[in-house]
Amino acid sequence: MKYAIIETGGKQYRVNEGVAVKIERVPGDVGQAIEFTRVLAVGGGKDLQVGKPLVSSAKVSGEIIANGKDRKILVFKKKRRKGYSKKQGHRQEFTEVLINQISS
Numbered sequence: 001m002k003y004a005i006i007e008t009g010g011k012q013y014r015v016n017e018g019v020a021v022k023i024e025r026v027p028g029d030v031g032q033a034i035e036f037t038r039v040l041a042v043g044g045g046k047d048l049q050v051g052k053p054l055v056s057s058a059k060v061s062g063e064i065i066a067n068g069k070d071r072k073i074l075v076f077k078k079k080r081r082k083g084y085s086k087k088q089g090h091r092q093e094f095t096e097v098l099i100n101q102i103s104s
Helices: none
Strands: 003-008 011-016 020-024 033-036 039-043 059-069 073-079 084-090 093-103
Touching: 011 020, 011 093
Parallel strands: none
Antiparallel strands: 003 011, 003 039, 020 093, 033 059, 059 093, 073 084
């Protein structure tokens, strides 16, 4: 099975064709095409190509299917015997992308 490892938003993701993946928020509307050119590896099995650091002329194209916010993460800090406590919440924004084509 052919797969690719892409880098976007400071993170690396393993993607397959026809599979939706949640990535860090990228600008764009639902239905808009998106292309990833920072491909670190492409292939599968014996025909795996690993870049140094990128695979030249490889790209992954997809389509934005959703933009949204993830579930809330609670951050709680406390220092014992000092009367200090701080509670903070965070919801990370994401973009869900359907991978259409992996080309090398």
